[in-house]
Amino acid sequence: MYANLVNKNTQTQLTVKVGFSWTEMIFGFWTPVFRSDFKWAAILVLAEILFGSFTWGGGAFLVTLIFAFFYNRLYVKDMLAQGYTPSDEISANALKNYNYI
Template identity: 30%
Template sequence: MAIEVNLEKYGYKKKGFLGFSWTAFFFNFFVPLFRLDFLGFFIFISPYLIIAVIVSFILITGVNDENTILVSSVISLILKLISRLVLPFYYNKMYTRKLLKQGYLPPVDDDYSNAILKGTGYLEYTDEDLLDKEKMERYKVIIEEYENERKKDMHTIIIVFALIGVLIAFFYFMASYS
């Protein structure tokens, strides 16, 4: 699961996220659409638009060449894999950085959000933070907890992708046997 951080600007609150986006993995371009992140939506949907252009080109030109169809299928597969498997690793980071650039900041009294964002390099430590030993100790504990959570998430991601690979291999084997 992604880690949520609280952000606000002029009293308007939003959630920022860090880590792998399971929602983007399963629901793809709907995630940025529901967050009203139109740049993210365009990034997620662009592989599908490129695939549509390639298929339309093949249909319009009437190319029935097996090599062209094979190449377009490989390109389509690569683009879909990028959209489904690569973008979920980066989307939460892009979205949270975008919110920070727009001026959203964690509330001053929210140690958790401040510790996560400062400990991961999204925000800089202030001089006040560095001088307050007690606060830095709290931040250190929160960051260690965050890093342990990220390790667990990475193990889960590896297991899920391995199971998907095994299922694909199984279905390919079964399909080639008939």
């Protein structure tokens, strides 16, 4: 499911994914990099290095698998904190149904 967000100050619009992040599970830290979410990209890189170094890479996969359940929620909450709001009632309902707002 997708939701549309708009920033009233800058008039920019975003379409964000709600729910499980398949792109995070497949591409790992590259997903936050492509979304210009460098804070979570750095956290994810550090976690992958930390857990991957002790398990010969298996821990890095486990980190991305676990993080895939939470990343979209973290990204949307960061966007809402930056001043984005749901652009329509359908988007607001989608975010409410998944407890994002």
